[in-house]
Amino acid sequence: MSERKLRLLVAKPGLDGHDRGAKIVARSFRDAGFEVIYTGLRQTPEQIVNTAIQEDVDAVSLSILSGAHNTLFPRVIELLREKDAADIPVFGGGIIPEEDIAGLKAAGVLAVFTPGTSTEEINRWVRETIRPRD
Amino acid sequence: MGAGNHQTPGLMKPKADMSVVDRILNGEIRAAARLIRDIEDGRPVAREALKTLYTSSGQAFVIGITGPPGAGKSSLADKLIEAFRGQGKKVAVVAVDPTSPFSGGAILGDRIRMNRHASDDGVFIRSMGTRGHLGGLSAATSDAVTVLDAMGWDIILVETVGVGQDEVEIVRTAHTSLVVMVPGMGDDIQAIKAGILEIANIFVVNKADRPDTDRTVRDLENLLDMNLPSEDEWRPPVVRTVALRQDGISELMEKIQEHRNYLLSSGRLARFEEEKSAQRFAELLKEGLFRQVHDRIQHEDRLKGILEAIVNKELDPYTAVDRILEEKLK
Numbered sequence: 001m002s003e004r005k006l007r008l009l010v011a012k013p014g015l016d017g018h019d020r021g022a023k024i025v026a027r028s029f030r031d032a033g034f035e036v037i038y039t040g041l042r043q044t045p046e047q048i049v050n051t052a053i054q055e056d057v058d059a060v061s062l063s064i065l066s067g068a069h070n071t072l073f074p075r076v077i078e079l080l081r082e083k084d085a086a087d088i089p090v091f092g093g094g095i096i097p098e099e100d101i102a103g104l105k106a107a108g109v110l111a112v113f114t115p116g117t118s119t120e121e122i123n124r125w126v127r128e129t130i131r132p133r134d
Numbered sequence: 135m136g137a138g139n140h141q142t143p144g145l146m147k148p149k150a151d152m153s154v155v156d157r158i159l160n161g162e163i164r165a166a167a168r169l170i171r172d173i174e175d176g177r178p179v180a181r182e183a184l185k186t187l188y189t190s191s192g193q194a195f196v197i198g199i200t201g202p203p204g205a206g207k208s209s210l211a212d213k214l215i216e217a218f219r220g221q222g223k224k225v226a227v228v229a230v231d232p233t234s235p236f237s238g239g240a241i242l243g244d245r246i247r248m249n250r251h252a253s254d255d256g257v258f259i260r261s262m263g264t265r266g267h268l269g270g271l272s273a274a275t276s277d278a279v280t281v282l283d284a285m286g287w288d289i290i291l292v293e294t295v296g297v298g299q300d301e302v303e304i305v306r307t308a309h310t311s312l313v314v315m316v317p318g319m320g321d322d323i324q325a326i327k328a329g330i331l332e333i334a335n336i337f338v339v340n341k342a343d344r345p346d347t348d349r350t351v352r353d354l355e356n357l358l359d360m361n362l363p364s365e366d367e368w369r370p371p372v373v374r375t376v377a378l379r380q381d382g383i384s385e386l387m388e389k390i391q392e393h394r395n396y397l398l399s400s401g402r403l404a405r406f407e408e409e410k411s412a413q414r415f416a417e418l419l420k421e422g423l424f425r426q427v428h429d430r431i432q433h434e435d436r437l438k439g440i441l442e443a444i445v446n447k448e449l450d451p452y453t454a455v456d457r458i459l460e461e462k463l464k
C-alpha cells in the first residue's frame with residue numbers, strides 16, 4: 001500500500017505582523033518532503049482549528065512572537081479537544097521565555113522550539129515524533 | 135443543482151458506529167477530510183466509499199478557476215465564497231498547488247487569501263498538492279469533488295494553477311470554467327490560446343487596476359471573434375475584476391449565473407453529464423484493465439522477457455500486446 005504523506009499546518013496566530021520565521025519553517029518542511037498548509041498572518045484559534053480539521057493534518061505548528069503564547073497554545077488545544085480532534089498534536093516556537101515552557105508542555109504542547117533552534121533540529125524532531133494518523 | 139435534501143455540513147455530532155459513508159452523508163467534516171486524504175494517498179478504502187457516495191452526488195454546482203501563477207485565482211475564490219455565502223449557499227473549495235519535484239513536499243498557500251472564511255461553518259476549504267497521484271491528478275480532484283458534492287455543499291470551487299494538460303482535464307469536470315488572466319499578457323495569450331479557448335466559459339481579466347487592462351481585454355475579444363461560435367453556442371464573456379476590492383465581482387457572479395442558465399436551457403448540461411460519465415468510465419476501465427494484465431505478467435515474471443525481446447527486435451510491441459490480450463480473453 002502506498003505511504004501516507006505527512007501533512008502539517010503551519011499557522012501564525014496573534015497580532016504580530018512577522019511571518020519570516022514561520023515561512024522558513026514551512027519551507028524546510030516542504031524540503032523534507034512534507035505537505036505544508038500555510039495560512040498567513042493573524043489567524044484566530046478558531047480558524048486554525050477548523051483549518052487543521054478540514055485539511056486533515058497530522059500536526060499543527062504554531063509560530064508565536066506576540067508574547068501571547070500562554071493563552072494561544074492552550075486555546076488551540078482546548079478547541080481541538082472540543083471538536084473531537086484532540087488526536088492532532090500541537091507544537092511550535094517563537095519568542096518564548098524558558099520559564100514558560102514547562103507550563104506549555106503541561107497544557108499539552110508537544111514541543112516548544114526557542115529562536116536559536118535550527119530548522120534541521122525541528123525537522124529531525126518532526127520525523128521522529130509526528131506520524132501520519134491512521 | 136442547488137440545495138438538495140442533505141444535512142447541513144458540520145452540524146451533526148459523530149457517531150462511533152456509523153460507516154464512513156454515513157458519517158459523510160451526515161455532514162461530518164472530519165470523516166470527509168479523512169476520506170479526501172485516503173483518495174490522495176491511494177487507499178483502497180477510498181474506492182469503496184466512493185462507490186456509494188457517487189450515487190448521492192450530482193447536486194452541487196462546480197466552478198473551475200484556472201490561470202497562470204499569481205493571477206489572483208485564490209483572491210477571486212475568496213470573493214466568490216463571500217458572494218455565494220451572501221446568497222445563503224454553502225461553499226466548498228478544492229485548491230491545488232504544485233508539489234516540489236525535488237522533495238515531493240509542497241507549500242499549499244492558497245488558503246492565505248481565503249482563510250477569513252475558516253471560521254464560517256458554511257465554508258469548507260481543502261488544499262491539495264499535485265503529487266504523482268495514482269490515476270492522475272484530475273481523477274483525485276474529481277473524486278474529492280464527488281465527496282463534497284455527496285456531502286451537500288451547494289457550490290464547489292476548484293482552483294488549479296497553469297493551463298497545462300492536467301488543468302485542462304480538471305477544469306473539464308467543472309460546470310463553469312473561469313480562466314483568469316492579468317493585464318499585459320498580450321503575447322502570452324497567443325501562445326496559450328490553443329488550450330484555453332476551448333475550456334474557458336468565462337474569461338476574467340483580474341488586476342484591472344493595472345495599466346494595459348484595455349489592451350488585454352481587446353486581445354481576448356479579438357481572439358474570441360476569430361473563433362466565432364455557431365448560433366446557439368456560448369460566447370465566453372470577458373469580465374474585468376480587481377479581486378482585492380469588490381470591483382467586477384457582481385458582474386462575474388452574473389456571468390456565472392448566465393452560464394449556468396445556458397447549460398440548463400440549451401441541454402448542454404445533460405450532454406456535459408454524459409461526457410463526464412463516459413470519460414470517468416473509460417478512465418477507470420483503462421486503469422483497471424491495465425493493472426490486471428500488467429500485474430499478471432509481472433506476477434508470472436514474464437514482463438522482463440517480453441521487454442528484452444522487444445529491445446532485441448525479436449518481437450514487436452504490437453504482436454506482444456495482441457498475444458497477451460488474446461490470452462486474457464480466453
Ligand SMILES: Nc1nc2c(ncn2[C@@H]2O[C@H](COP(=O)(O)OP(=O)(O)OP(=O)(O)O)[C@@H](O)[C@H]2O)c(=O)[nH]1
Binds near residue numbers: 203
Ligand atoms: N493589484 C492587484 N493585485 C492583486 C489583485 N488580485 C490579487 N492580487 C495580488 O496578487 C497576488 C497573487 O494573488 P493570489 O490570489 O494568491 O493569486 P493566485 O492566482 O491564487 O496565485 P497561485 O495560486 O500562487 O498561482 C497577491 O499578492 C494578491 O494580493 C488585483 O486585482 N489587483
Ligand SMILES: [Mg+2]
Binds near residue numbers: 207208243244
Ligand atoms: Mg492560489
